[in-house]
Amino acid sequence: MTPLSDAEPTPVETAAGRTDESLPVDARSRARPTMRHVATLAGVGVKTVSRVINGEPNVSAATIERVMRAARSLDYEPDLHAGNLRRADGRTRTLGLLVGSVDNPFAGAVHRAVEDAALARGVAVFASSLDDDPEREQAAVSAFLRRRVDGLILTTASEDQAYLAPELRRGTPVVFVDRQPAGVTSDSVVSDNTAGAALATRHLISHGHRRLAYLGDRHDIRTAQERRRGFLDELGRAGIATGDAPVVEGLHDEETARLATLALFDADEPPTAIFSAQNLVTIGVIRALRELDRHLDVALVGFDDVPLGDLLVPGVTVVAQDPHAIGRLAAERVFARLDGDESPAERIIVPTRLVERGSGELPPRVSAR
Template sequence: MRQPDDRAVRPTMNDVARTAGVSLKTVSRVINGEPTVAPHLAERVRAAVDALRYRPNLGASMLRRNDRRTRTIGVLLEDVGNPFSAALHRAVEDEALARGVHVLIGSVDENPQRERDLARAFAERHADGLIVAPAGDDQSYLASELPAGTPVVFVDRQGTGFAGDSVLATNVVGATEAVRHLIAHGHRRIAFLGDHARIATARSRYRGYLDALGEAGLEPPAKPELHHWSTAESATLTLFGRDHPPTALFTAQNLVTIGAVRALRRLRLHRDVALVGFDDFPLADLVEPAVTVVAQDPAAMGRTAARALFERIDGDRQPPREFWIPTALIRRGSGELPPHPVRARATL
């Protein structure tokens, strides 16, 4: 049912042609900057465009054009509200905008179905390419959801079953460095608190943790798996409610780190238990003690992914590449605490 004064129609090229007294095609030529138009006609067309406030219909143009570019890319991240994804998103946007390209974005929330739905939705909207932080462990669906030839760059996690560039943090090495750092400060009982093993980056960081323990001839204790900070908080409380609690924690994700910090505060152990987190977070330097982290560089990851994607969109057809973005240990205090014997305490 149409409303009476429902959305007035936009003027079309035809309207412009009529008011300028030229043919439709001449308007098209002026709009597209083709040089074969007499100056006085071009001027009349531009005047008509201004008068009618004509704006080209990108959809129609893209339908007819040969190159079929929408100057729009799709970005699928874990959660646009979390600082890591937000920083990555921002870097992608800056690269895109520099090229006059715009961004369709969605949060995947560790849900493979949602990942697939978003990929499809962006494909239907004719994204020229996709940047994907995979949630599921199989991206072969992309072959059927995307038009053949649509480039995809995977970021943060390796994609599987579809050929695309990858931009990855040095998760294993970074985690090893973090745990070595704790060992160098005398720790022998170092707990791992991290994400579900379903998540590839969590697996890599756990491997790095095991590597470092192995080098030092240490046995890993049992490994809880968790995700949200409140889970991390209660898991930490539980950990210190048992006998032989660890003297140091390696927390493998920023929300987990924050949960652990909270728990150690509640237990008044924040000056006794050493802590190194994977992935930096805002204000890590302002808590007491400041939190030592292995920082990722989400901006560099976003920038690199976007540049790789634009190279592919511009026709680069070389085999898939891997870009490794280095992590950096930032010593702030919590990771340099010496081992301190801790008695088991009741959970608060």
């Protein structure tokens, strides 16, 4: 069909080749095609179109094809708000997704994986950024619920998610990603943070380092607590006094991490190796080490990958998470619940892996102070 435009009003054709004269010409040229237009073009009733659009059973394949062909030719898009009133299951075909921060590549990768899984099922995703603000968390979740989303995938910042208990009792699927919930029992998909941090620390120790520093995110964030524990536990297993290892927390962006790293090298015995427990923190450490011209003699392992980390000299050794798997598995859990899975809440742990690129393999060197 010729595209609809104000300059050249084009009426909607019927199956018999007639035009729909139910609207004035100018109104017809601007009107959004309705289910009635699809029914007329397909030669079926409006109820049949509704059943096809809403995926209801007992409609023949030939009828489905005829209706969908008519819908495509008219550029028809269902009115989800109106459909929600009529649909037997009350679903809106939408999900609410709350990620940590749009500035963080990890969150972007989770978002993409959720969207890919949702798109395959004809589901739209409403997304919002948390910025690790508990008030922002509850405001975003409230906004999702007002839009009657079918399910929630959440990264959280508040200490307790008990405010979600009424929604869980109503049967809304809620899957937590990156951080486990507190105050409620629900599905979660998380990285093995403690084991990953221990792996990074063990790797640095295996290359001869005894003066290691930890630079991490806010201590009230569950993932930061787990990574700190993995670091300190591994020091203890190696016989290194944990009280002697600098532990710097409360870092949440590149600049605070850069300044914290610079401060470490004002000490009489600066570290020969650094474990940075968050990717934005890692970037700040990289900037500081280059500013100090210490990037070739201070070992570094970061938790989570960083953009272009493989192109630096040395390349940045990281404990890599799998945000695509986390997002995909979270979406799969939501859809399984929507499809009737009533099994007990599941905690899915996604393994991490060490990616050696050079920075984590540097041997200790005597300080040039």
